[in-house]
Amino acid sequence: MVNGEALNMTHTDRIVAQDAPAAAGSKxxxxxxxxxxxxxxAIKDVSVEIxxxxxxxxxxxxxxxxxxxxxxxxRMNDTIDSAAVSGDIRxxxxxxxxxxIDPVQLRAKVGMVFQKPNPFPxxxxxxxxxxxxxxxxxxxxxDLDEIVxxxxxxxxxxxxxxxxxSAPGTGLSGGQQQRLCIARAVATAPEILLxxxxxxxxxxxxxxxxxxxxxxxxxxxSVVIVTHSMQQAARVSQRTAFFHLGNxxxxxxxxxxxxxxxxxxxxxxxxxxxx
Amino acid sequence: xNDTAADIVRQSLGRRRRKQTMLKAFxxxxxxxxxxMLGILVASLVSSGYKAFTQTVITLEVLVDPEEIxxxxxxxxxxxxVLAATLVSRIPQVDPEDRAQMKALEGLLSxxxxxxxxxxxxxxxALIGQVVEIxxxxxxxxxxxxxxxxxPLTPEVxxxxxxxxxxxxxxxxxxxLIRQALNTWLLTNADSRFPELAGLKGALIGSAWxxxxxxxxxxxxxxxAAIYLEEFAPRNRVSDFIEVNINNLAAxxxxxxxxxxxxxFIGWFGLPRSAPLVGGMTLALMTMPTIIIATRAAxxxxxxxxxxxxxxxxxxxxxxxxxxxxxxxxxxxxxxTIIGLAQALxxxxxxxxxxxxxxxxxxxxxxxxxxxxxxxxxxxxxDSPERGFVSRTSAAILVLLTFLITMNAxxxxxxxxxxxKW
Numbered sequence: 182m183v184n185g186e187a188l189n190m191t192h193t194d195r196i197v198a199q200d201a202p203a204a205a206g207s208k209x210x211x212x213x214x215x216x217x218x219x220x221x222x223a224i225k226d227v228s229v230e231i232x233x234x235x236x237x238x239x240x241x242x243x244x245x246x247x248x249x250x251x252x253x254x255x256r257m258n259d260t261i262d263s264a265a266v267s268g269d270i271r272x273x274x275x276x277x278x279x280x281x282i283d284p285v286q287l288r289a290k291v292g293m294v295f296q297k298p299n300p301f302p303x304x305x306x307x308x309x310x311x312x313x314x315x316x317x318x319x320x321x322x323x324d325l326d327e328i329v330x331x332x333x334x335x336x337x338x339x340x341x342x343x344x345x346x347s348a349p350g351t352g353l354s355g356g357q358q359q360r361l362c363i364a365r366a367v368a369t370a371p372e373i374l375l376x377x378x379x380x381x382x383x384x385x386x387x388x389x390x391x392x393x394x395x396x397x398x399x400x401x402x403s404v405v406i407v408t409h410s411m412q413q414a415a416r417v418s419q420r421t422a423f424f425h426l427g428n429x430x431x432x433x434x435x436x437x438x439x440x441x442x443x444x445x446x447x448x449x450x451x452x453x454x455x456x
Numbered sequence: 457x458n459d460t461a462a463d464i465v466r467q468s469l470g471r472r473r474r475k476q477t478m479l480k481a482f483x484x485x486x487x488x489x490x491x492x493m494l495g496i497l498v499a500s501l502v503s504s505g506y507k508a509f510t511q512t513v514i515t516l517e518v519l520v521d522p523e524e525i526x527x528x529x530x531x532x533x534x535x536x537x538v539l540a541a542t543l544v545s546r547i548p549q550v551d552p553e554d555r556a557q558m559k560a561l562e563g564l565l566s567x568x569x570x571x572x573x574x575x576x577x578x579x580x581x582a583l584i585g586q587v588v589e590i591x592x593x594x595x596x597x598x599x600x601x602x603x604x605x606x607x608p609l610t611p612e613v614x615x616x617x618x619x620x621x622x623x624x625x626x627x628x629x630x631x632x633l634i635r636q637a638l639n640t641w642l643l644t645n646a647d648s649r650f651p652e653l654a655g656l657k658g659a660l661i662g663s664a665w666x667x668x669x670x671x672x673x674x675x676x677x678x679x680x681a682a683i684y685l686e687e688f689a690p691r692n693r694v695s696d697f698i699e700v701n702i703n704n705l706a707a708x709x710x711x712x713x714x715x716x717x718x719x720x721f722i723g724w725f726g727l728p729r730s731a732p733l734v735g736g737m738t739l740a741l742m743t744m745p746t747i748i749i750a751t752r753a754a755x756x757x758x759x760x761x762x763x764x765x766x767x768x769x770x771x772x773x774x775x776x777x778x779x780x781x782x783x784x785x786x787x788x789x790x791x792x793t794i795i796g797l798a799q800a801l802x803x804x805x806x807x808x809x810x811x812x813x814x815x816x817x818x819x820x821x822x823x824x825x826x827x828x829x830x831x832x833x834x835x836x837x838x839d840s841p842e843r844g845f846v847s848r849t850s851a852a853i854l855v856l857l858t859f860l861i862t863m864n865a866x867x868x869x870x871x872x873x874x875x876x877k878w
Contacts, residue, residue, distance in 0.1 A: 260767060262691055288770035295768065299761035301780060312769035315779075362765070369769055 208233040208373060208403040209254060214268035216249050216258065223249045225427040227268075231420075233372075236395060236404045238418035238435065240411055242450065245424040247407045251375050254405065255291040256284040272373065289316050292366035296378040298358035300350030300365070305342050308350040308361055309333060312369035328368055335401075336364035337394050356387020363394065367402075374398060376406040380413065392417050411451055415439050423447045498857075505850025511639040511652060512594045512602040514565070514628060518542045520577060522585045531578045535570040536562065539592075547627050549620075560621050564628075566593040568653040593641070593652045594634070596844035598625055602634065605843065616843075642851060646819045647828065647836070651844025654837070656852055658819040662732045662812065662827030663801060663859075669736025669823060670743055670800050675793055677740075678747030679782075685748070686755040687777050706745035713741045714806030722810060729811035730826035738810060739800035746799065750792020754785035787874040794867035798860050804831040830856045 207230035216224035224246045231237050239247035249258070256277060258264040270277050277287050289312070300308050309329045312318075319325035329346070333339040338360040342353070350361050359379060366374060376395070380388040395417045398404055408414050414421050415435060422432040423446075431438060431447045442448045459467075518538060525533035543561050544550050550557050569592035576590065577583050593599070597616045600606045602625070612619055628634055645655025681702075689695045717738035721727045727734050758781045766776040782789075807813065813832040820827035828836065834856065837849040 255768070257764065257767065260763075285770050285772045288768060293764075293768035295761060295764055297761055299759075299765040301762065301765060302784065311766075311771075311779075315769075315771055315775055365765075365769060 207231055208272065209405075210269075210271045210274075211250075211253075212269040212271075214250065214253060214266065214270060216246070216253060216267075217265045218249075218261070219263045223427055224253070227424075227427075227429040229422060229429060229432055231403060231405060233403045234399055234401070235420055236399050236406060236418040237420045237422065238414035239405065239407045239422050239424060240409075240414045240450075241424035241430075243409075246427040247422075247424040248377050250424070251377055251405060251407050254373070254375055255288050255293055257288075257293065259284055289369045290371055291373045291375060292369060292371035294359070294362050294366050294374065294376045294379045297382050298355055298362050300353070300358050300361050302349065302351050304347045305333075305350045305353070305361060306346040309364050309368045312365060316369055318369065332364040332368040333361075335367050335398070336360045337390065337397070338364060354387070356383050356390055359383060359387065359391055360394065363391070363398075367398070372402060374402045374404045376404065378407050378409060381409060388413075411439070423450060425450070501850045501853050501857075504847055505854050506847075507603050507605070508642060508844075508847040508851035509639050510603075510636040511641065512599040512634060513591050513637045514594055514634050515589060515591045516542050516546075516633065518573065518588050518590055520573075520584050520586060520588055525577060525584055527581045527584055530581060531574055533574070533577075535574045535577075539565055539569055539573060543624075543628075546631060546633070547624050549623060549627070557620070560618070561624060563595055564598055564621070564624060566595045566652045567650050568593065568648075591637070596651045596842055599652055600843055601625060602629075602636070642848070643855075646817050647815060647833065648817055649815075651840075651842045651848055654845070654848060656830065656833060656855060658816055659828045659830045659833035659852075660855075661819045662735070663829040665732035665820065665823045665827065666735035666739055666807075666812075666829055667797055667801060669733055670739040671793070671797060673737060673740035674743040674747055674796070678744045678793075679751050679789060681744070682748045682751030682755060683777060683782070686752045687773065687781070702745050702748055706749060709805075710742055710803050711805040711809065713738055714809030716741070717806060718809050728824055728826070730814045730816070730828075731824050732812075732820060732827050732829070733823040734810050735807050735812050735827075735829060736823065738806045739803060742803065742806070743793075743796040743800045746796035747789075747793050750796070751785065751789045754788025754792065755781060757788060758784045787871045790870045790874070791867045794863050794870070798863045798867075801859060801863070802831055802856065804835055807832045808835065830859070 209229075209231035211227060211229045211231075214224055214227045215222070227246075227250060239251060241247045252258045253266055253270060254272075254277075258266055266278065272287075272291070276282070301311065303311075306329055309332050310319075310325050313325060313328050319328055330339065330343075333342060338357060341357060342348075342361075350358065353361060359382070363374075363379075379395075380391050383391065392413065395404055395406065399419075406414075406417065418435045420432070421435045421438040423430045423438060423442075423444075425446050431442060431444045433443070438447060439451055442451060516539070519542070521538055521541065524538050525535065540558060540562055543564065544552050544558075547561070550561055552558065569590075572592055573588070573590055576588065594602065597606070598621075601617050601622065606615065606617055608615075608622055617625070625634070641653060641655050643655060643660070644657055645653055646658035648654040685695060685698065685702075689698075717734060721734045721737055722729055762780050762784065763776055766780045771779065807829050812827065812829050813836055814826055814828065815836065816826050816828055830852065834849055834852045837845045837852060
């Protein structure tokens with residue numbers, strides 16, 4: 182399975198021809214990933230290559246495993262006792278499940294934004310400064326101030342909060358909270374940003390703000406976004422992967438998935454017949 | 457049968473409303489019943505205890521007779537004779553040569569009166585030969601008489617104060633020497649054989665030491681155990697077994713902990729009996745399960761999203777726990793701790809077994825000195841035959857309840873003060 186996009190289906194599923202980038206050029210490379218929650222087989226032989234400076238969307242019906250797979254990429258599944266992960270996931274060619282890899286270091290490199298905005302019950306400043314502080318990224322207070330400002334600017338929320346950095350982060354509106362969480366995630370200077378349905382708790386205006394932001398973030402990061410909304414996947418992503426019942430069914434350029442799906446299940450899903 | 461759904465719903469409304477009203481009435485009734493019982497308890501304690509908050513005292517002008525008390529022989533001297541002489545001068549019907557009458561007269565003042573005078577003179581020997589005004593407590597029977605607890609119509613043989621003694625008392629009362637004063641001795645004296653001198657100082661300090669030690673042991677250990685079980689321990693049979701046993705430990709009768717402490721702390725370790733140190737360690741054994749359970753519940757209540765957020769930016773497990781989870785759980789932990797300590801404050805049985813019910817007339821200076829605690833002091837006084845201890849027992853219970861209410865109020869205050877919203 183040199184070609185990462187090729188699917189290792191359990192049955193006679195047709196292997197979808199992909200115009201995939203070469204394995205060497207990809208940021209994240211996953212091979213034959215399986216995840217079990219106890220006896221439940223949540224991810225089945227998924228192999229995928231994710232490119233740098235691209236937005237990759239994971240779509241699929243509820244319970245299809247897209248969030249589970251996302252959480253494998255920064256080893257958040259480690260925190261669930263019953264979860265077992267097998268297979269090979271490499272970031273920049275390095276096996277992130279190797280024994281000598283500390284998840285703490287991995288998570289500094291792979292930031293994550295969650296479904297529900299979850300700022301710490303601390304000030305806006307402390308929310309953003311927390312990551313750099315624990316990793317010792319700032320040498321001085323001025324350094325830290327600069328990181329905080331840069332991160333908040335990058336998350337397109339600086340103008341709204343610059344006058345009240347000491348106000349609690351939990352006092353912001355939902356959309357602002359989510360952008361604060363994005364600022365918090367980018368403050369540790371990650372290379373990859375994982376977003377688990379970042380807009381599902383937001384109203385349409387906040388959603389469009391976050392979507393614009395995702396588009397800008399693509400310049401610096403490899404963004405992987407899980408979304409329920411196919412319109413959102415179509416709007417923000419360059420590559421889309423469709424998951425179904427733990428299988429990666431189809432992975433291709435976004436326009437192709439939405440206009441010319443190769444698999445019947447993908448077609449059924451995007452036309453609303455399953456989901 | 458052409459009832460529409462709306463009709464069917466309407467028909468059931470009455471029944472549903474009745475049920476709801478009944479539920480409300482039941483809840484309200486339960487609360488009222490609880491308050492009624494609490495009211496009866498407090499009312500009965502106050503009605504029998506309020507008299508212990510005052511003490512009958514007599515103010516005398518005493519000539520410190522240089523014949524009886526000599527500067528070179530302090531602190532020895534006939535202070536009781538000096539006081540008796542003063543009383544004789546006030547009560548004309550007493551014949552100083554009549555031994556029986558003089559003995560009865562000496563029983564009028566508290567035994568502590570002569571020591572009070574002695575301390576005054578020892579502090580300032582210049583008082584010898586002068587007239588000193590001194591306020592001393594009356595002894596318990598006269599205190600009871602003054603408070604109307606002794607009925608003069610009872611046949612004399614059945615009465616603790618005889619007719620001529622009542623006469624002495626009335627004579628002094630007519631001279632305006634006797635009055636009711638606030639009983640500060642109740643808080644500033646340690647225990648005594650004489651009810652009028654008995655106080656709670658020893659018990660208060662003993663309880664304070666025991667609680668401090670209990671807190672110092674059970675708080676860090678309890679939180680540590682809870683953090684390990686909740687955040688680090690794998691979920692398996694061993695942790696299930698530990699969990700069941702901690703819950704069992706919280707339900708073990710306290711007297712069992714007392715026996716354990718007697719065998720281990722006093723028997724093996726050779727720690728002193730009756731010491732607040734041992735009391736505190738024993739109470740810590742009992743408080744720890746409460747703290748562990750409260751802490752685990754508080755840790756569980758911290759939303760998982762906060763843990764994920766911290767893990768997501770690369771915090772290590774201990775940074776997540778100490779930086780985020782523990783601060784958010786603190787109000788719940790503190791509430792549980794204070795409730796556990798309040799339980800410990802009221803605990804009697806284990807302290808009886810380690811000897812904290814001894815008769816000790818001085819307050820402890822260190823946690824290794826013998827002492828009593830508030831509940832054991834109540835136990836001792838409730839067991840004492842002197843009438844004066846009846847009201848003092850109630851008063852001591854009121855003091856204990858005051859402390860409990862204060863601690864619970866602090867718990868509520870901390871909870872509302874530090875509770876955070878997210």
